[in-house]
Amino acid sequence: MKRLLSFILAVLLVVTLTACSVGSQTEKEVESTMETNVKQPSSNKSSDEPVKITAAIADKVNVEDFNTNDVTIWIEKELNVDLEFTVYESTDYNNKINLMVSSGDKLEDIIFGGFADSMVYEWAQSDALTPLTDYFADKNLAVNLYDAMARVGYDFRGQITLPDGEIYYIPVLNQSYGNECQSKVWIYEPWLKELNINAPVTTNDFYEVLKKVVESDVNGNSKADEVGLAGYNGIYSGWFSFLMNAFVYTDTANNFMKVENGKLSYSFTENVWREGIEYIRKLVKEGCIPTETVTQDMQTWKTMLNTPDVTAFTFAYLTPSQITDVERKSNYIALAPLAGPNGVQYTQYNPSKASCGMIITADCKNPEIAFKVGDLLVCEENSIVTRFGARGKDWDYIKDLANAKDYISPYEGFDPYIVVYNDTEFWGSGSMQNRSWMQSGPYIRQYGIANGMG
Template sequence: MKRMMKKAICIILTVSMSISVLSACSGSQNKSTAGSGSDPVSSAGTDGDAFVHDSNLNLPGEVGEGKDPICKDKVSLTIGLPQQPNVEDFETNKMTVWLEEVGNYDLTFKIYPSEEYATQINLAATAGGKDLPDILLGGQGINDSLVASWGEAGTIIPLNDYYEHSAYYLKEAVQRTGTDFYPLITSADGNMYYVPYYNQSLVSEYSAKMWLYGPWIEKLNLDVPTTPEELRAVLRAFTQKDPNGNGKADEIGLISRNNNDLLWFAALMTPFQYLSSGDPQMWWNIDQGTVTAAYATEGFREGLKYLRSLFDEGLIDPLSFTNDLSQTQALLTQTDPIIGAYVYTSMSDIPASDARRSEYVGIAPLLSSDGTQYTPYNPSAPQPSGLITSNCENPEAAFRLLDYLVSEEMSIWTRWGEKGVDWLVPEENEISIFADLGYPAVLQSVLPWGTLQNSHWYQAGPYIRQYGIALGEVWNGDKSNTSYLISTIQGEYTDKHPEEIISKLIYTQEEQETVTPLLASMVTYVKEMIANFCTNNDGMDINDDAVWQQYLDQLDSIGLSQILECVQASYDRMYK
């Protein structure tokens, strides 16, 4: 087997990892030319040539106050990135000043309009890339496929040899995260073209949580449901027994909102057919290394039959397919409570000032008929963030900057700011929000998030944080805090998923050209048919064998076999 992904929850590790640990985790990487800067000393050479470090750089190791700088003589680098409206000035930002000081860099920035960033960079790359800066940071639309095309065109350089010979904090990050994430940043041609951002987040990974209105459960003396049929009984009680006591039949059993996905549907379908998330693009089954489509199984059909019966009884509001945030909030915050069950990451759609936010209680994932308990699981995965262009005359110096950015120190700084000023080390008696799950307090935030500031880069560029960072924020005792409410039920969701999962898929350019249009059409059709099957729209009766076969035939007509061929090829490269 190639390097397999291994998930482990790391509560907290310090930046000060020993050199022996770092050398032990170096692993095996694919080798290729790492760059062609003008300084021959910093070139990795051609295949078979020995790697030679840039003579202007100190050897890889810890960076910081009292340590040797990365560069002996100052190195100037230009960084391109999308506009960040919450960063006052990248040139004078405290994080920039620190990087320049401890790295001996002179950093300048080329800011692009955020919405046009990927388009402008791609146009420049297509034109030869001569005007691109030394380093490009990730942004909206910068994905693995686009990055690979730039690498194949020679606009950006492969970083394999730098990963092997110049990385220090990237190797340490493998240990901190408990995950060999290198396969997930390796292009189909075997090259690693970027340093990633990678934020392990239990909350985001297990986002399909079900919440029931506690006062109604108590008033009606109901047991918390553990199976789909028990949930049906609870929803019937909600809609038939006037739990809000206003004498009106205005109660809604279950509702959610359309957040450009089908998260609520995935949660209710999973006892019948496991779905990894609310996005049909990733609804794959894996059985002993073979990938199939989850939306083409008998289990999927059985789940649709169950959901159809709930809709027929009026237990789920059909507006769940179309409601946006404002429409859903209007229902959640009516004077008389009318929503019995809600499926979403948290109850944060109810304002913190409304006591009902903390009155909804999370329940564990529903059991399947054979006792299996799964929940949609969308694992954290590294994404493109730090790329070095072929224009860079000091590529190893640029890589060492990117490597330092993924250190635990800088990965915290880019989100929370300067230690001791913008965030504080917790006192001994302080606990984290997720203390009950075994995560100690790591930091207490001071600088508000989402405001104009000049302390950090607002997560522009590479960073790597293990679970214990965000889960280690100090709890202020507020039981209406969204993260605290999630913590009360998170333990019932963690690790409730199949052993074989797909974190992400990286395609060859040919595969991408095949998959992109076909999968877009497939997702549109599957979403449309889910709504039709659940509501019996247009006579789409899920109980009718002929209608189901018609659906399967249309999947084939759209191109399911071609999609699966590409998905399987990518899966085999990355996970076998």
């Protein structure tokens, strides 16, 4: 359905257009720190030999080796298991797993991945998966999952229970105001000052400032290389949603569906949708938006953002984190949602919810131990490590710092919780590392983490 809608809308556009303290610490340091920070289910340590658990996972360009990763080693020591990874190409990972299931191939014990509920349910109905409902009900087994429920403030089991009444996966859940409002645009403030213009408020303002930038040599390199709005991934990306929400509520994450007065409809069926498309067509035609924005992938877009000279005036993304130069990144400020010609001023909102992070297959001979692996992964500290790196190297808890009082939270109502030292290097640079799984697998972070970064 999504591909069909994408095709139809693209045609319309063309036409009308922690490790709980693993990090780089020593083995002794890792063990002693984790004992105080992770809630421990009963392990397999009474057995002399580690239990072998096979796992399928998609490759990550910035993870050196899942088999020797610090997080893997930590799990193996905590649960007395031997995790053996089969790493598949990420480009066709979901289809590869689906083909293996439908063909009746022998599967790894654990399969990590963000599979759609519909796909998981289909696999479950073909008896390819182990139901996890009873494991979730055992508070002595799912100790970190119950702690996570307390941290996020609700029992998320209802969100991950499928139509047959069973739970088949350990979830990913990231509560974050920033992620819930995905379609944000960032504008390069020094150019506003250089051209003596204010940040745009309306769609017409936005057109005027983009036009002024692309027709000038504001970066001073004697080249016509200024980019008005840099985007990627066509109509299913933030730049499109940001612009269209000045005309009609536009939700790219839900195939442009919206609910109004209890009625479900599609945004593109309304007349004002055409007005938005015509506005975007104007921006493209007059060079304010490069045509690459409609077709290029994220990697090409990142190259556009990180040229030697600043060329991107505005771009759409959750944060400016994809800018690798720290000083340049600090000069991009958030742009408020634009008001359209009819006074419409929406922003896309997608509340945080639990989704698939890991499944256990019917081929697994030790499903309870495999479940413990997933439960351990969602502990608070590893849930931070998987996104921000090793504690003590890439981040720290504010409470552990001598100057804790010097930090403030970016969100009202939240106390500072963690300090992240160089997220551009760890997350944004694409550099190879082996201290984190980089969000491959389950994790659960409460609002206080993302909203409490000092």
